[in-house]
Amino acid sequence: MKNIIMLGPPGAGKGTQAKFISKEFSIPHISTGDMLRDEMERKSELGRKVEEIVNSGKLVDDDLMVAIIKKRLTQPDVANGFILDGFPRTISQARALDKLLENIKKRVEFVLYVEVPEDILVQRLSARRVCPKCGRAYNVISNPPRDDNLCDVCHVPLVVRKDDKPETVRNRYRVYLDLTLPVIEYYRNRNVLFTIDGTLPVEKVKDMVLNILGGAE
């Protein structure tokens, strides 16, 4: 079983690594940010409700996020494991996740903390472009797409995330320090936390992650 959580500040490369892990172990990549952006894109009731909060870099209400994850964890594709990316982001969410998992006789096995200093994050997020179709992330400096501003896979024009504007990035980082750093300590005390240097090249980080997770079962 591979029940994995990715933790780290915005722009650390959690999503990129989560996609590799999802492929390697054939387990679903559950990104709460992608789920919310998808709802916003579809202009659903939930999407309209969270739009302003997400675009400003604040956190969506814990109860709402827990309800979303609860529903997602009832899907059959999580039977052999899952990789959570962007959840839990507060201690209250971490506690709620423990309860949810206990109810379905599962537990968190690996928490991968991708550590990157603030100045590097700000640079990275301003250079980030994402594919609006598949969510793949690029960096115009260190990891550009093959064709000018087009996704390598979907061939649609890449976009800048609304919450990657410099003012909002600082907001998100402050929220991360206040609310998410304690979650790292929460898992450190449980001895399931693995810290990875997220300033290393993507392939190096990937090797380290796969080393920690061990071979596919």
Ligand code: AMP
């Ligand atoms: P991300 O793509 O993980 O950076 O998430 C983008 C935005 O979605 C965050 O800045 C929050 O506004 C919202 N969001 C995603 N996951 C959560 C969560 N677990 N709790 C609260 N808000 C969240």
